[in-house]
Amino acid sequence: MTGLLAQALNGVQYGLLLFLISSGLTLIFGVMGVINLAHGSLFMVGAYIAYAVVTATGSLWVALPCAVVGGIVVGAALERVLFRRFYKRDHLDQVLLTFALILLFEEARSMLLGNDFHSVATPAALAVSVPMLGGFSYSAYRLAVLVACLLVAAAMFLVIERTRVGSAIRAAAEKPEMVDLLGLDASRIHMLVFAVGTALAMLAGALAAPLQSVYPNMGDGFLIISFVVVVVGGVGSVAGAFWGALLIGLVDTMAKAYLPFASGLAVYAIMAAVLLWRPTGLFARA
Amino acid sequence: MVSPGNVSRRTFSAGMAALGAAGALGRPAVAQGAALKVGLMLPFSGTYAALGDSIATAFELYLAEKGGKLGGRGVQVIRLDDESDPSKAVQNVNRLLSRDKADVLVGTVHSGVVMAMVQASRERGVPLIIPNAGNVAATRDLCAPTVFRTSFTNWQPAYGMGRALAAQGVKRAAWVSWDYAAGNEAAEGFRDGLKSGGAELVKTLLLPFPETNFQPILAQLAGLDIEAAGAFFAGGGAVQFVRDYASAGLAARIPLSGSGFLTEGTLRAQGAAAEGVRTALHYGDGLDNARNAAFRAAFKDRAKREADVYAVQGYDAGQLLAAGLEATKGDVDADKVLVAAMEKARIDSPRGAFTLSQSHNPVQNIYLREAKGGENVVIGVAAPLLADPGTGCKMAAT
Numbered sequence: 175m176t177g178l179l180a181q182a183l184n185g186v187q188y189g190l191l192l193f194l195i196s197s198g199l200t201l202i203f204g205v206m207g208v209i210n211l212a213h214g215s216l217f218m219v220g221a222y223i224a225y226a227v228v229t230a231t232g233s234l235w236v237a238l239p240c241a242v243v244g245g246i247v248v249g250a251a252l253e254r255v256l257f258r259r260f261y262k263r264d265h266l267d268q269v270l271l272t273f274a275l276i277l278l279f280e281e282a283r284s285m286l287l288g289n290d291f292h293s294v295a296t297p298a299a300l301a302v303s304v305p306m307l308g309g310f311s312y313s314a315y316r317l318a319v320l321v322a323c324l325l326v327a328a329a330m331f332l333v334i335e336r337t338r339v340g341s342a343i344r345a346a347a348e349k350p351e352m353v354d355l356l357g358l359d360a361s362r363i364h365m366l367v368f369a370v371g372t373a374l375a376m377l378a379g380a381l382a383a384p385l386q387s388v389y390p391n392m393g394d395g396f397l398i399i400s401f402v403v404v405v406v407g408g409v410g411s412v413a414g415a416f417w418g419a420l421l422i423g424l425v426d427t428m429a430k431a432y433l434p435f436a437s438g439l440a441v442y443a444i445m446a447a448v449l450l451w452r453p454t455g456l457f458a459r460a
Numbered sequence: 461m462v463s464p465g466n467v468s469r470r471t472f473s474a475g476m477a478a479l480g481a482a483g484a485l486g487r488p489a490v491a492q493g494a495a496l497k498v499g500l501m502l503p504f505s506g507t508y509a510a511l512g513d514s515i516a517t518a519f520e521l522y523l524a525e526k527g528g529k530l531g532g533r534g535v536q537v538i539r540l541d542d543e544s545d546p547s548k549a550v551q552n553v554n555r556l557l558s559r560d561k562a563d564v565l566v567g568t569v570h571s572g573v574v575m576a577m578v579q580a581s582r583e584r585g586v587p588l589i590i591p592n593a594g595n596v597a598a599t600r601d602l603c604a605p606t607v608f609r610t611s612f613t614n615w616q617p618a619y620g621m622g623r624a625l626a627a628q629g630v631k632r633a634a635w636v637s638w639d640y641a642a643g644n645e646a647a648e649g650f651r652d653g654l655k656s657g658g659a660e661l662v663k664t665l666l667l668p669f670p671e672t673n674f675q676p677i678l679a680q681l682a683g684l685d686i687e688a689a690g691a692f693f694a695g696g697g698a699v700q701f702v703r704d705y706a707s708a709g710l711a712a713r714i715p716l717s718g719s720g721f722l723t724e725g726t727l728r729a730q731g732a733a734a735e736g737v738r739t740a741l742h743y744g745d746g747l748d749n750a751r752n753a754a755f756r757a758a759f760k761d762r763a764k765r766e767a768d769v770y771a772v773q774g775y776d777a778g779q780l781l782a783a784g785l786e787a788t789k790g791d792v793d794a795d796k797v798l799v800a801a802m803e804k805a806r807i808d809s810p811r812g813a814f815t816l817s818q819s820h821n822p823v824q825n826i827y828l829r830e831a832k833g834g835e836n837v838v839i840g841v842a843a844p845l846l847a848d849p850g851t852g853c854k855m856a857a858t
Contacts, residue, residue, distance in 0.1 A: 177683040184675040289506055291696030293703065293729040303709045310682035311709025386672055387703075387729075389696040390507070395671070430667055430676040434639075438668045 180310045181431045182424065187316060189423020190323035194378035195396055196403035197330060197415045198371030204347035204410020205367045206261055208268050212275035214397025216372050218390075220245065220379025222283055225292050225388045234297045234384065241380035242373050249372025253365045261364075280390065291389040319381050326374070327416055334412055343367060347410040399426070402441050406448045408455025418456065495534040496790060498781070499562030501552060501577065502591075504541040507695060508569045510725070512541075515591045515774030517763045519566060522778030525758070530782045533790025538562060546572035553580045562586070563792045566777050569770075571595040571642060581606045585795060587784070587802075591777040592770060596645050596848065599821040603853035605799050608820045610776040610807070612742050613848040614642045614692075617719040618649030619656075620740035620826030620842035621690055625717060626657020630688045633659060636677055636701075637692040639666035646692040646719050653843070662686060672700045678708040691718040698722050699729040706733035720744075720829065720836065724769060727834050734831040742822070743769040743811045744829040744838035755810040767810075776809045783807070819850030 199213045220241045227237035252275075260268050295301075296315040303311035334340035345352040346363050353360045379393070386392065399422065407418025422441050429440035436443075448456060500519060502512035516539060523535055538560050542552050553576050556562040565581065565588045568574050574593035581588035582604045590598060590609040594616075599609055625633055635650050637643030643666065651661040663684055665677045681689055689710075693701045698721065705716050711733075716722075720741025727734050755775060759767035780802055787801030788794040806815050807822075814824040828842040 177679060180679040180682070181676055184679055188673060188675070289509070291507075291699060291729070293696075293699050295731075303707055305709065309709075309713065310679050311707065313707035316707075387696045387700040427673075427676045430673075431680050434666055 177431075180306055181427055183306070183312070185424035185427035186420060187320045187423075188427055189420040190320055190327070191378060191382060192396075192399060192403055192423055193327060193416050193419035194323055194374050194381070196400040196407070196419055197327075197412050198374040199400050200404045200407065200410055200415045201343070201347070201367050201412065202371045203404060205343060205350075206257065206364055208257060208260065209265055209272065210371075211269060211272035211397065212279065213371075213375055213400065214393030214395075215276045215279035216245070216248070216375040216393070217379040217382075217396050218283065218393035219248070219279060220376030221294075221383040221386070221388045221392060222287055222379075223376065224380035224383035225294050226287065228294050228383075232295075234294070234380075237383075238377065238380050241376045245373030245376035246369045248376070249369035250365050252372070253368035257368060258361070258364060283390065289390050291387055293387045294383040296384040315384060319385065322381060326377070330412055339366070399441065402445050404455075406445055406455060408458030411455070411457040414455055414457030493533060493790070495536040496530065496564065496785070496792065497536050497538055497560065497562045498564045498566060499538050499540060499556035499560060501540045501542050501556055501565060501567035501573075503544040503569050504539065506544050508544045511569045511592060511770045514763075514768055514770035515566075515569070515777070518759060518767070518771035518774035519591070519778045521758060521762050522775050522782070524762075526778075526782065529790075530778075531785030531788060531790035533785065542568050542570070542573050544568075544570040544573060546570065546576070549573040549576035550580075553577055557584065557586060564589070564781060566591060566774075566781070568593060574598060575602075578602055578604070578607055587781075587792060587798065589777040589780055591773040594645075595641055599817070599819040599848060599853065600850055601852040603819045603850070603855055605855055606795070608780060608802055608816065610780055610822060611773045612824075613649075613821055614645035614719070615649035615652075615848055616824075616843075616846055617721075617740045617742065617826055618646035618690065618692060619653035620649075620828070620846060621717050621719060621738075622650040622653020622659070622661075623656050624653075624738070624740060624828045624840075624842035625688050625690070626654050626659035630654075631659050632662045632686045633688040633690060634663040634665060634681060634684055634686045635661060635690050635692075636665045636681070638669040638671070638697065640669040643669075643692050649719075650690045670697060672697055674701055674704045675708075678704060678710060681714060682708065682710060684714075686714060689714050689716055691716065691722055693718075694721040694724070695726070698724075699726050702726070702730045702737060703733040711736070720769070723829075723831050723836055727831055727836070730831075735833075737831045738839075739829050739831070739836065740826050740842040741769060741829060741836070742824045742826055743772050744827045745835040746837050747811065747827070749810075749812065751808055752810040769811075772810045776807050776811075776814075779807050779809070780805055814845075817847040817850055818855070819848065819853035821848045821850065823847040 195217055202208055202210050223241045223244055224237040227240050228234055260271055300315040300318050302314045304314055306312050342358050342363055403418040403422050407414025425444050426441050430437040500516050502516055503509055504512050540556055565577055565586055567577055569592045571593045577588055578598050585606055587606045592611045594612050594614040596613045596615055635647045647664050654661050717738045720739045723734055723737055723739050756767045759771055783805035784798040784802040788797045812825050814822045817823050823845050825841050826843040826846050827838045828840045829836040830839050
């Protein structure tokens with residue numbers, strides 16, 4: 175029983191990290207209709223920013239805002255220069271663009287920081303182990319990441335459900351024509367969503383760096399699992415991304431622990447089941 | 461496709477080759493037939509670039525010590541970057557054999573890439589010396605008269621670790637690794653090693669390669685009734701696993717051990733989390749023998765950095781090739797004589813002397829090491845003169 179609780183905690187923690195990545199993916203997909211394959215690379219860029227900044231300054235507390243600000247800048251620039259030319263084009267063109275971005279990000283990473291794996295030190299204040307159930311400890315940093323993810327999720331809900339900007343984003347995601355009817359500036363909403371989505375992915379990368387270690391192509395696995403989360407939760411729905419990420423995090427963790435032979439398959443089985451039962455995802459508003 | 465006779469390899473201009481050898485080694489070479497061409501197919505870029513560089517540098521160090529000649533014949537080294545990419549492996553082997561006319565192949569690090577080299581060696585009868593890749597098949601099911609290895613099988617270090625744990629009185633242990641060939645081969649070694657000392661492998665925990673979310677596995681380990689855990693990870697995965705293991709608070713209750721790669725070249729990144737982790741490998745820091753001291757000094761002089769286990773394997777590839785060529789006076793076409801001499805060779809390695817098993821894999825000491833202050837300090841011998849079982853090796857006559 176204690177083992178089960180420990181695994182549930184692992185699943186929730188993993189799921190919340192997935193939420194940070196997939197919330198940006200689902201918003202960009204929902205509002206602009208772009209399949210951003212480079213989202214995993216942005217996660218990697220965030221992790222490498224954490225590595226570079228921690229190496230230079232010794233502090234993750236400096237690295238986290240750097241990743242967020244870097245994400246906003248990179249996201250806004252990508253939207254302005256590249257993506258907005260692709261909204262009206264078909265998905266194949268978008269896939270080609272974003273795949274090219276993956277190659278560019280990886281090559282830039284290789285040239286700037288090399289191909290080695292690196293580990294990023296956890297902040298000294300959080301480097302202690304907290305005893306949990308079943309003779310198992312959790313590092314304080316891992317718990318802090320869990321709390322940070324929850325705070326980000328709460329902030330996103332507040333913004334999206336309670337503010338004017340949020341309702342404009344919701345309108346853009348659900349009824350794009352409403353944005354024009356309400357006299358809102360769609361192009362600014364697009365840039366905002368893209369910048370925030372990118373910043374979330376890079377924040378996730380920076381938060382994960384001390385947990386995950388930093389290595390080439392580290393975003394690939396996260397990209398695929400994030401697409402699963404988006405499909406399960408429903409495209410464009412932040413609430414869907416939240417509950418979908420928790421579900422996928424728990425299923426993946428439990429499968430690894432209790433059904434190791436099926437651990438690679440479990441999340442995809444869930445996705446297939448959801449697609450059969452509710453093809454638009456669990457939280458899509460029909 | 462290619463005739464077994466090696467006439468074409470011989471037609472290369474003798475003068476050119478001698479020039480190449482002389483230029484490469486900075487000393488006059490006496491042309492005595494064409495230089496022997498050794499194709500070093502290794503990763504010189506990508507994740508394993510450092511390993512490839514160690515192996516190549518040490519191989520060339522040995523050549524330089526011998527004045528650029530093996531068995532009286534000048535040797536020209538051709539380096540080819542295999543990028544650790546299995547999809548380019550066949551093409552790369554063909555480039556070395558057909559375009560560069562290599563007489564001998566030395567390589568490589570990646571288990572998938574080495575299979576193309578093994579196949580080429582089997583089909584064309586070109587001698588191959590494997591200076592790292594540890595997949596058991598190369599010296600088990602797919603063994604061949606011309607295929608030799610100076611490194612290890614994945615089974616060997618893990619066997620040593622299992623045996624050492626059993627000798628310490630451990631009765632029940634678990635194994636953790638990625639679910640891929642190397643991890644599974646090591647798991648078998650660990651199990652066999654434990655069994656040799658009357659201990660039991662009670663659980664094998666696998667996760668998909670190259671997943672690094674170790675939390676579910678660690679929570680499971682915490683709930684097992686075991687006295688020790690063994691692991692096989694390498695590179696970034698090894699760094700992460702050792703750190704996560706420590707922060708999960710398991711290290712005190714269930715000591716972590718593993719194949720040597722768990723802490724090889726990763727100690728700096730693992731930091732304090734690795735302190736006290738015991739591993740088994742055919743090499744380690746502080747091995748006290750004159751051969752090792754001389755080798756390490758010479759390597760450091762040439763490479764401007766410390767030697768590692770990969771350098772030892774590359775150096776010994778040179779020694780093994782030399783043993784064969786001395787018997788044939790530098791002739792690689794005298795297949796039977798060459799193979800027989802290499803089979804019988806006693807290699808005076810920095811790791812300690814070793815001979816080859818019937819399936820052409822080193823019969824070597826597996827040392828027990830403990831991570832202390834950034835070094836894998838040798839604290840004993842986990843398994844003396846250990847041979848891989850070589851199961852399934854049916855060596856056809858040359």
